Amino acid sequence: MNVLPTFEAKPPEPVEAPAPSRALLRLAGVSKTFTNMTLALEGVDLTVRPGEFLTLLGPSGCGKSTLLKMIAGLSTPTTGTIDWPASSYDALGEPDRSLGFVFQEPTLLPWRTVFDNVYLPLMLGGARRRDVRERIMEVLAQVGLTRFADAYPRELSGGMRMRVSVARAMVTNPRILLMDEPFAALDEITRTKLNKDLLELFAKKSLTVIFVTHSVYESVYLSSRIVVMSAHPGRVSTEIAISAPYPRSEDFRVSPVYNDYCRRASEALREAIAQSHVESE
C-alpha cells in the first residue's frame, strides 16, 4: 500500500539557515547598473547550496531575470562578486559554470525535430549525433517525450514544447538549472502538471534549481527556499524556508501547511511591493 506523506496542521517554522554544506554559488554585494543608469540590483547577497530548489519571487522589475543572467554569465555585475566555490576553473580562470537555462519561451528551432533540438547544445560542444543518441533518448524519456523524438515543434502543445526546452537544458547534465518563469505562459492545468513533473525530475536527478516566478502558489509548491525581492532597486527583501519534505504529492497543495506557507509568502510579497513603492517615489 502506498502511504502518502501527511502534513501536520501547524504553523510554518521560522526561517532556518540551510543545512551546512559547501556552497555551489555565492553572490556577495552584487549590484547592477545598466548603461541607461537604471539601478536594477543593489547589494544582493545569496548563497546557493547543492540540492536546493531556490525560487526568486518578486514584483515586475525587481531584477529577477537580471540576477539569473548574471549567474549564467550572460551579464556581469557592476559591483560585487559571484563565486563558484565548488567549481573547477579552466586555463583562463573562468569557473566551470555547467548550467542549463530554461526561458519563458521554449525558443526551439522550428526546422529541427525534438531530438535535434535537444541535441543542439551537445552538437555545439562537438559531440557526434550517434555518440549521444542514447543520452538524448534518456532525457526525452525523463520529460515524457519518447514518442515525439521525430516530431517538429509545430506539432506539439505549449506544454510539450516546454518539456523539450527542459530536456535541452538537462541534456548536458548541468550543476544548476536556471528557469526564468518557464511555465508562466501555460494554462493552469498544464502548469500544475509540469510543476509536478519538474519536482520528480528534481528528486530523481538530484538537481539544484534556481527558479523565477511571480506566483506565490508555484513558489511554495516547488521550493525548499523562497527569496522574496523588492524593486527599484532590486534587493532581497526576505527569505522563507519551506521545510515540507520531498517528494511533494498533490496532497501537499491542499494541506494546511501549504496554505500557511502561501499566506506567509503572500504577506512577504505584499511587504516587498510596499517597499518597492516607497523606493520608487
Ligand SMILES: Nc1ncnc2c1ncn2[C@@H]1O[C@H](COP(=O)(O)OP(=O)(O)OP(=O)(O)O)[C@@H](O)[C@H]1O
Ligand atoms: N538591458 C537593460 N537595459 C536597461 N535596463 C534594463 C535592462 N534589462 C533590464 N532593465 C531594467 O532593470 C530592472 C530589472 O529588470 P528585470 O527584467 O531583471 O526584472 P524582473 O524582475 O525579471 O521583471 P519581470 O518580472 O517583469 O520579468 C527593470 O527596471 C528593467 O527595466
